[in-house]
Amino acid sequence: MPTSSSHQGAADEPVPTTAYPPSSSTYGYDEANGSGTSSSIWHKILGRRGIVGLTVDVAAPMPKQRLASTAARNGTAAGLASGSTKPSAPPSQPPASRWRTPEFYLYYLVFAIAIPLMVWVPIQLSQPSNPNYARFATHLKPGWLMGRWRDDSDFQYRSFRDYVPALLGIMGLYLALSAVASRLPEWGSAGRGAYRSLSTSGGAAATSPRRNRLPFLLGFTTLFLLALHGVNSLKLLTILIANYQLYRLVAGRAYVAPLLIWTFNVSMLAAVHWNDGFPWGRLLGEQVAGWLDEQPYTGLLPRWQINFNISMLRLVSYGLDRHWAALSPSSPSSPSSSSSSSSSLSTAEQPGQTDNRLRSSTPRPAAEYASLPLYLAHILYPPLFIAGPIMSFNDFASQVSRPAMVPRANVVRYAIRFGVCMLTMEFILHFIYVNAIKDTPHGWSGASPLELSMIGFWNLIIVWLKLLLPWRFFRLWALADGVDPPENMVRCMANNYSTLGFWRSWHRSYNLWVVRYIYVPCQTGWGSGSRQGGGRRNSSTLTTLAATLLVFTFVALWHDLSLRLLTWGWLITLFILPEVLCKKLIPASAYGHHPWYRHVAAIGGVGNVLLMMGANLVGFAIGVEGAKYLVEQLFTTAQGARFMVLACGTLFVGVQVMFEYREEEARKGIARKC
16 A cells, blocks of 8 residues: 655654665665665566655655664664664664565465455455345445445545545646746735735745745635635634734743643634534524524535634644744744754755755744734645644745745656555445444444454554545645645554554654644643753653653544543553553663564564554444454454464564565665654
């Protein structure tokens, strides 16, 4: 399945120098020695990068001088350690490839048996011969592939699928109008609108190579917001203006600003959801304003409060970025004083060398934080408004000032990958009806442990794809517009053995957000709080676990104010504990050079996979009742015990292949923490 990239909580290492793809000699690695994927067949199918060609290019490769330090810091590719590249060879160069060793030929045999079985079992469960077929068949609709019916039970994917044609039309109109606006005479020079006020204050637009960027964004966003939410847009704008005024008053006040920013926004998020978006009839009376809650006045998406979850993240980002910039002595106050910041960003803004972390941590000129138009453009940016990915204010403002130079070929390849992902989802829904089985009361009754496991596994694949598709689409829209947001879903769901790595790679932009605005401030102290020179970081195990518990509690409640997701958040925190403890007890820095370490690490990875699947099955697939039934079948029946032994052996093989895939990435100059 297509994958992509990441840092600090899910990111690739930033690489400001080397061209991409790198030459193998850069890393002391010679493809000609037989350790690389140098065969002509591999080259024809996957290109020069071999199997790593399956990785989406969202960051440049790791330069030679950083390869050793990254390998040494990351330790082994172990679920025991941190889910990173391991130094089983001298850290100056990655270890020799194991793809063509007898050990891996044995693993290929296991794959040749296990993968077809994992596909065949759910397909058989989806046949009319299944005794439960009549129960879940009501969730099926006529399909378009080979005369098959299609699983139409997932509301989220169905909504996105139905809106794809309209979204493509809006995207095309937006990009066309943006191109036209950039070719018109500069509106700001005529003294019109927000663009002039921003450019005269030394803000982003003053240095923007794209004319009329900010006024175009404001104009299109106004129409876009009215079309989406109608008169409910006024409620959202009221919250935005209130936030802006609050930030203007408290920015730079240690402790006070973070407390007020968080209290106001969390309270507003809860109030909006508990009051169902504050219907006009409830606010002003049914007789006076009840008619405003009816179509067509409420727009295409009347429930504006659903999108407010993501808007709230941007509001906190703007507030804390502005606050930390006010505390930072290096914060630029004008374009001339921000030359150092611009130079520090220049390499990150070169084609293929974007670095979201660098842009996020670099303060912007004070006039940009004071600009109400730029603030509104960040919160309401059309390509990312509905579902993200999430960008910090600093990152967004830097790209309005200096748009990311994304090569057109990269955008085309990204669009092709999106199309492949969409087709993959369609094929799954036409042949594997596990989501319908899951949504049918006791639709899985009578299933064997293997069948139950595959129902859960493929449900997680569907969850992964249904989230990946809108995120990839909206990121594609932003890339085509010259804005490079962080990538989400940087690993396939089935390519994770580390609990920490899985979290980092799943909703990467959200992970970067919680790391920057919750996790790190919890360890450095909220008084300084900034990631650009704040307090000293306390990385003790107890502090780490406390910060992790706070993070996942917020994550669960942010998704939905429900006990089920709160249970999921606490389970994830609990399941991270073994990995953290093993990392302390058996560090890769001390034992990574031993041959046995990789295999012990793989055993730890198997445990992590079982824990992660258990937590996510409860939160997103078969629920508590289904999970209890699965555990009962696994541990109280002979058939379940046999399956568990075989499943653990298969997972061990899978984890070993995941290790080697990450080694291959290191040989190609890619380093990740997931």
